[in-house]
Structure formats: structure tokens, C-alpha cells
């Protein structure tokens with residue numbers, strides 16, 4: 544159900560967000576009341592019954608059965624409520640509906656990629672239809688990440704060498720933040736994406752468009768788009784400034800020096816290799832942190848990226 548944002552949570556946009564919030568609020572409010580009562584009484588008693596210099600004032604009462612039953616039974620009931628609703632919601636969040644569409648999500652330093660059954664691959668953008676359950680099959684290429692969409696109230700660890708699963712059904716169109724919620728290295732805070740919830744027809748159109756993306760554009764124009772959409776821009780600038788990776792400015796045709804002392808002239812094959820097997824040749828002065836784009840970019844897209852990098856260089860050929 545819909546909930547609006549509060550101090551603790553952003554607005555809820557999935558079918559389970561209302562339930563998660565209800566459990567959270569119940570525990571928060573019940574906990575706060577009990578905390579106030581316990582701490583209030585501690586303060587009251589320590590003042591009221593502080594040690595005085597008059598002996599004999601302490602009464603001989605050893606216990607009070609009614610009171611003890613009350614402060615035992617009420618919290619037990621509250622804990623049972625918290626367990627009952629918490630477990631019920633947990634089960635709902637764990638069991639993926641049979642009619643869910645399945646999207647493979649991969650975490651890697653430091654971006655998300657998504658593979659659709661239709662063959663479309665996106666980076667840092669998960670597009671899903673509204674009012675339809677979506678199963679997200681998660682795994683990591685490197686370290687532990689965590690798939691966190693606060694508006695949907697889902698968070699799931701993303702592990703190397705193992706699959707984890709989460710699911711959601713968004714019932715409100717819009718754009719929602721996707722975070723990595725597991726510290727995964729220097730650019731962890733840049734590991735953010737978007738979940739775009741669109742209508743069923745927009746979704747079908749988007750799938751169609753994405754599988755024919757780049758048509759009607761020159762390769763260099765398409766490459767410029769891919770440079771952003773495949774997240775190359777998080778590590779490579781185009782204005783000459785060095786980031787996590789070398790800038791693409793004037794890259795084509797230059798003589799590149801590598802960490803092992805060898806060197807090579809940057810041509811199409813070198814660029815292709817750098818994208819698919821970045822660990823083969825490490826540019827001197829940089830670390831081996833570029834993820835392989837094997838499987839994430841199609842040949843057509845590599846061609847476009849190379850065409851784009853050429854346009855950033857003086858020495859075009």
C-alpha cells in the first residue's frame with residue numbers, strides 16, 4: 544500500500560512497503576513507549592527512594608504478583624505481535640510469485656548491470672512494468688554488494704559465486720533510487736542506479752527500442768550515449784583529467800605505456816581488448832580495477848564506443 548515519506552523512510556511504492564512500514568512503526572512505537580516507561584520509572588524511583596539518613600523507611604514488600612504478571616504478559620503479547628507480523632511479511636518478501644518476470648542483476652565494482660530475458664542489457668538502470676511482480680536474480684562479479692531500493696523496502700546481499708533472490712511489485716510509476724548498501728571499495732558511494740517503473744505498454748516499447756538501440760545514429764553518436772549508459776564516465780573523463788582510469792581525450796593513436804614496462808600504439812584492437820580484457824594490459828600509473836565488459840557490450844556497441852573515442856582524439860583515422 545501507499546505510504547508517504549516519513550523521517551525514517553521514503554515514500555513506499557511497492558506492494559509490501561505498507562506492511563514493512565506497519566511492522567517497523569509498531570516496533571518503533573511500542574519500543575519507544577516501553578523505553579519511556581522503564582527509563583521514567585528508573586529516574587522516578589532513584590529520586591523517590593534515594594538513600595536518606597532516616598533509617599527504617601524502606602517497606603518490607605518483597606513482591607507484587609499482579610504487577611509482575613502485568614509487566615510480563617503485556618511485553619510478551621507485544622513480542623508475539625512483532626513476531627507474527629514480522630514473519631508473515633518476511634515470508635511474503637521471500638516467496639516470489641509464480642508469474643514474476645525474471646531479470647538478472649549483476650553487481651560489480653562499481654555499477655549494476657541488468658540482463659533481460661529478451662536479450663537487452665542495461666547498466667545502472669532497471670526498467671520494469673508497473674503492477675507486475677519482478678524477480679531479481681542477483682550475483683556479484685567481485686566483492687559483496689547489496690541491492691537496496693528504499694522505496695520498495697527491499698535490500699538483498701549480492702554475493703560472488705552464489706545467487707540470491709529478491710522480488711518486488713511496484714504499484715506506482717516513477718523513478719526510484721537504487722543503492723549499493725554494502726561498502727565495496729573506493730567508489731562504493733557512486734554505485735547508484737535507478738529503477739524506472741513504467742506502464743506495461745511503455746515497457747514493451749522500451750524493450751523493443753533497446754534491442755534496436757543505436758539505429759538511426761552514427762556510430763560515434765551511439766558511442767557517446769553508451770559512454771554514459773554503460774558507466775564508462777564514472778572512471779574515464781573526456782576532457783583530459785585523470786580519474787580512476789585514464790581520460791579518453793586524445794587516446795586514439797597515442798603510445799600507451801603499461802605497468803610492466805612495455806608499450807603499444809592505441810588502435811582499434813587495443814581499445815577492444817581494453818574493454819573486454821582490461822586486465823591484460825594495465826596502463827602505467829593506474830590500478831587493475833576496470834571490470835571486464837565481456838557479455839555487457841555487444842560487438843556493435845564496442846564498435847560504437849571505439850568510433851566515439853576516435854572523435855575525442857586529434858589523430859583520427
Ligand SMILES: [Cu+2]
Pocket residue numbers: 650651653687688689723724725726727731734
Ligand atoms: Cu557495491
